[in-house]
Amino acid sequence: MSILSPTQRTTVTRETKRAVAGRSRMLALLGDALVAHLGVVVVRDGVTHPVVLPIAFAVDPDGPDADGTLYLHGSTGSGWLRSALDTDVCVTVTELDGLVAARSGFSHSMNYRSAVVIGRARVVDDPAERAHALDLIVDHMIPGRAATLRPPTRKELAATAVLALPLREASMKERAGGPEDEPEDVASGVWAGHIPLQRVALPPVSAPDSHDEAPVDVVARAEALG
Amino acid sequence: MSILSPTQRTTVTRETKRAVAGRSRMLALLGDALVAHLGVVVVRDGVTHPVVLPIAFAVDPDGPDADGTLYLHGSTGSGWLRSALDTDVCVTVTELDGLVAARSGFSHSMNYRSAVVIGRARVVDDPAERAHALDLIVDHMIPGRAATLRPPTRKELAATAVLALPLREASMKERAGGPEDEPEDVASGVWAGHIPLQRVALPPVSAPDSHDEAPVDVVARAEALG
Secondary structure, eight states, X not given: OOBSOOSGGGSOXXXXXXBOOBHHHHHHHHHHOOOEEEEEEEEETTEEEEXXXXXXXXXXXXXXXXXXXXXXXXXXXXXXXXXXXXXXXXXXXXXXXXXXXXXXXXXXXXXXEEEEEEXXXXXXOOHHHHHHHHHHHHHHHXXXXXXXXXXXXXXXXXXXEEEEEESSSEEEEEEOSSOOOOHHHHHTTOOOEEEEEEEEEOOOEEOTTOOSOOOHHHHHHHHHHO | OOBSOOSGGGSOXXXXXXXXXXXXXXXXXXXXXXXXXXXXXXXXXTEEEEEEEEEOEEEETTSSSTTOEEEEEEETTOHHHXXXXXXXXXXXXXXXXXXXXXXXXXXXXXXXXXXXXXXXXXXXXXXXXXHHHHHHHHHHHSTTOGGGSBOOOHHXXXXXXXXXXXXXXXXXXXXXXXXXXXXXXXXXXXXXXXXXXXXXXXXXXXXXXXXXXXXXXXXXXXXXXX
């Protein structure tokens, strides 16, 4: 298991006490989180600007790329796709764990876990790897679901782009616990603490045209989520 | 109240049925959400790449910028700050509302609300606007909290950069409800539906060196969150 932050651009330089060096912690976060934010650089009419979009993802720690593979998918007609090819992208995954109320505005903070992965995305062309990646993305939402579904049609596959981002250039930061106030602020007697936040799931809602009860894998997923 | 998506780069081009044209819906999302993802374009050693970082924020719908102002703050020593100045940034705010289990992998989806704001950030120098923005960011976490705290020190203010992003170039997408399957997939009899997701708060946790019970504004915030 290699250590994170192997290059300068993924080395945490601010609040380094919050940097997490262990790859297993990052993989745990990427397993928990359901949405990533994909950043691409867009050049339009000579003006360069970033675009950040929420996107589904999945990770294969034993994927073909060094240190594992993060898979993304999207429509081949997506505007962001063009900007994601032949250049570097950034995928950031954040879970918010709490609000930290300190004695000063300056020390107010949030508890979170966040991973940042930067690199060149590879278009996945190999049919077996594409099928594997698409199954992983479905199973990341609901473990075991992909095996219960029909295989994708040729038309669906033709409309879907799959990208693979190596988990090599990555960093993670994490904050947990209560506020960190200056001694004179603690002495002021103002209350301080934190509000823990969690993501929870409600029971599955069957589609109106679905005639069965939710299957065990879906019920189990909702229960596991909270 | 102006309509969203006033420029080409913030016009939704994919799945336009999910585009939300009303500014009030976007303001409601920006009021609900606690974390934004800031995208900047970094140029290092001649290589351009995006960086996306989670960040606290607050919105003033009546701020000094046309269509309202989104405020960000950070350490003046932040690496991202340099990349956010004199160029365009992107701030994306997403709330995940559910997992959508369709009859095909292709139709699996998520329920979400997401706003994308692109533009040139303005460094806030005016002391009154800086103080207002910093209070808004604290109050966005816990409404009413800023008024209970001492004012920031000169040293704290000197260490803090405040940026203002106009809410002018913005778009919003939203998905809600159950799966949308092809008729032949519905006929297959496979179960389909969705798992609603929510963010909830646990009761406030007092810091070990805090001698009081959590004040009413903090308790009310935790209860309002869930």
